[in-house]
Amino acid sequence: MKLKLILVLLLVILGYLLTPIYGFLSHKDKLPMLPFGQQTMPHANAPMVSKVHNSDYAIQAADAIAMLEKHREVINSPGFTAAVAINNQLVWQGAAGWADLKHALPMQTDTQLRIGSTSKALTSAGLARAVASHKLTLDTPLKDLYEHLPNPNWAQITPRQLASHMAGLPHYGQNTEFSGLLKSMTLDHYYEHVDDAVALFDESKLLGKPGERFEYSSLGTVLLSQVIEKATGESYTAWMQHQVFSPLKLSHTQIEQKATKLAQFYKQDKSDSEQFYVWRKVDLSHRLAAGGWVSTSSDLAQFGQGFMQSDFIPADVREAFYEPQRLNNGEVNPQNYAIGWRKHQISIDPALPEVDYYSHGGVSRGAQSFLMVIPEYQFSLAVNINRNVDEFGDFSKIAGQLSRLFLRPQGIKRD
Numbered sequence: 001m002k003l004k005l006i007l008v009l010l011l012v013i014l015g016y017l018l019t020p021i022y023g024f025l026s027h028k029d030k031l032p033m034l035p036f037g038q039q040t041m042p043h044a045n046a047p048m049v050s051k052v053h054n055s056d057y058a059i060q061a062a063d064a065i066a067m068l069e070k071h072r073e074v075i076n077s078p079g080f081t082a083a084v085a086i087n088n089q090l091v092w093q094g095a096a097g098w099a100d101l102k103h104a105l106p107m108q109t110d111t112q113l114r115i116g117s118t119s120k121a122l123t124s125a126g127l128a129r130a131v132a133s134h135k136l137t138l139d140t141p142l143k144d145l146y147e148h149l150p151n152p153n154w155a156q157i158t159p160r161q162l163a164s165h166m167a168g169l170p171h172y173g174q175n176t177e178f179s180g181l182l183k184s185m186t187l188d189h190y191y192e193h194v195d196d197a198v199a200l201f202d203e204s205k206l207l208g209k210p211g212e213r214f215e216y217s218s219l220g221t222v223l224l225s226q227v228i229e230k231a232t233g234e235s236y237t238a239w240m241q242h243q244v245f246s247p248l249k250l251s252h253t254q255i256e257q258k259a260t261k262l263a264q265f266y267k268q269d270k271s272d273s274e275q276f277y278v279w280r281k282v283d284l285s286h287r288l289a290a291g292g293w294v295s296t297s298s299d300l301a302q303f304g305q306g307f308m309q310s311d312f313i314p315a316d317v318r319e320a321f322y323e324p325q326r327l328n329n330g331e332v333n334p335q336n337y338a339i340g341w342r343k344h345q346i347s348i349d350p351a352l353p354e355v356d357y358y359s360h361g362g363v364s365r366g367a368q369s370f371l372m373v374i375p376e377y378q379f380s381l382a383v384n385i386n387r388n389v390d391e392f393g394d395f396s397k398i399a400g401q402l403s404r405l406f407l408r409p410q411g412i413k414r415d
Contacts, residue, residue: 009249012040018184038275039101040268043079046097054091059086060406061092067405069096073400076273077385078266079107082398083297084406085305085380091406092406093298099263099386101276111296112259113367113384114284116362119293120163122244122253122303124340126228126236127163128313129243136231138163138339140322140332145230150202153225157210162224164325166213168206169220172287177204187365189281190257194226194236197286214333218290225289236289241362253295255288262294263386265366276387279366291364297382304373304380320350322358323377346374346400349408357397361392370396377407 050065052058064082072080083090093109130136138160142149149155149298161167175181180200183189191197201219208215214332225231225236232239237255245253256262269275284292295303306312321339324332336343341358348355355376362369366387373380381399389395 006207010234011062019364020188028106034101037267038272038277039225040274041098041101041276043073043274049093049095049106049109051093051109052091053093054086057063057091057406061094062403064092064402065094065096067401068094072096072385075385075389075394076268077387077395078276079111079242079386079390080383081107081109081110081111081113081297081385082275082383082402083301083381084333084402086406087311087378088305090298090302096360101264101266102278106387107263108261108296109251110252110261110296112254112262112296113369113386114265114364114367115295115300115371115384116291116367117218117286118295118300118360118362118369118371118382119289119291120218120340121307121360121371122240122293122295123141123221123225123228123289124163124321125244125303125307126240127159127315127339129308130228130231130239131320132314132317133232134228137152140231142227145227150198153206159224159227160325160339161210162220162227164214164333164337165216165220165335166325166327166333167210167217167220167223168208168212168215169217169223170204170207171215171217171219174207174215175201175204175219177201180204183286185283187286188250189286190283191285191288194229194289197222197288198226200286201223203390208377209328211328214335214337216335218287221290222287244303244306247312248303250295250299250303251351253299254348255291256284256292256294259289259294265364267366268387279377282365284364291362295369295384297384300369300371300382300384301380304371304382305378306381308373322356346403348374348377348404357403361396363388363392367394368392370399372399374403374407379403379407381406 052061081095095107099105099107099111139158143155157167170182172240265279266276324336345354357374359372369384371382
């Protein structure tokens with residue numbers, strides 16, 4: 001009898017330990033999902049919300065919500081939100097589909113969603129505010145900011161390199177600190193303090209000499225949030241709240257644990273396009289600065305506007321953050337990555353030359369996000385969904401379509 005009890009206890013413990021690993025692998029399509037618990041997405045009479053805040057854009061808004069719903073159907077997402085802001089004013093908000101399939105709750109313009117790596121753009125603003133306040137420079141080596149560096153190999157790394165993925169820090173799956181790698185898979189622990197999150201990888205090997213090559217690293221951005229703490233003397237979350245979120249009135253941008261209007265997040269059943277699994281419960285607090293914030297399309301569009309305002313970020317600092325960074329050999333990195341933004345060009349009208357835009361996408365657990373700003377037109381746009389699609393571009397391409405819709409007919413003058 002004792003032996004049976006011990007075996008049962010061991011099986012329970014083993015199940016407890018392995019369940020998060022199975023969840024990680026099954027949601028990565030490395031193992032099959034369990035054959036139950038799916039929820040059906042209706043394909044008729046999807047709810048839609050369209051809010052126009054500037055009557056000059058009423059016609060575009062009517063087209064935009066139709067485009068949003070059509071695109072939601074094409075990529076088969078339960079819900080979709082979008083927002084457009086121009087000249088420091090929110091002009092349109094849209095939402096289509098469902099925030100929660102089981103309870104038939106419609107997606108709303110203030111529904112909060114995980115924004116994944118779009119969090120890096122938010123963190124870049126926190127860094128920019130610290131630079132503008134002379135708390136540090138982009139080229140201050142970490143050895144000058146820490147009394148005791150967690151890893152001596154980080155001594156010569158700079159905030160510039162961390163923010164542009166050129167510091168040599170690993171990404172989640174490249175973490176050679178096994179316990180930290182395991183934690184990034186189980187995602188079952190809340191990290192209140194950045195120091196505890198950094199401890200998950202502070203013994204991991206660098207991928208190369210700082211500045212030698214571009215290696216996308218969310219762990220580098222987590223370390224950057226600790227750098228911000230060292231430079232400002234405040235917690236990363238406190239700094240972000242009073243230096244970024246409060247000044248820009250981003251009332252729905254929060255840590256997930258405090259979100260009150262959070263969407264449900266989904267994974268599509270590979271064998272049936274109408275069936276969705278609720279994404280397993282995860283805690284993303286260990287990657288907050290790099291991929292853990294939740295927000296709304298409207299907050300993100302307003303944030304994009306804020307980043308372009310010189311009373312929020314001085315012009316010289318902003319231009320430095322928009323500049324694609326160069327490796328030690330003098331070449332621009334292969335992703336044209338700046339300081340928390342990627343720089344690209346877009347054609348708004350065939351009769352006009354292409355203009356620069358800056359963006360950051362995000363892929364999270366059961367959610368995707370895309371934020372773009374076009375300084376030439378003082379334009380910002382954000383789109384968000386509550387599922388993952390295989391090809392990110394299939395989701396994000398609507399951003400270019402909406403940009404042309406709102407900009408081309410207006411003939412907005414460039415600065």
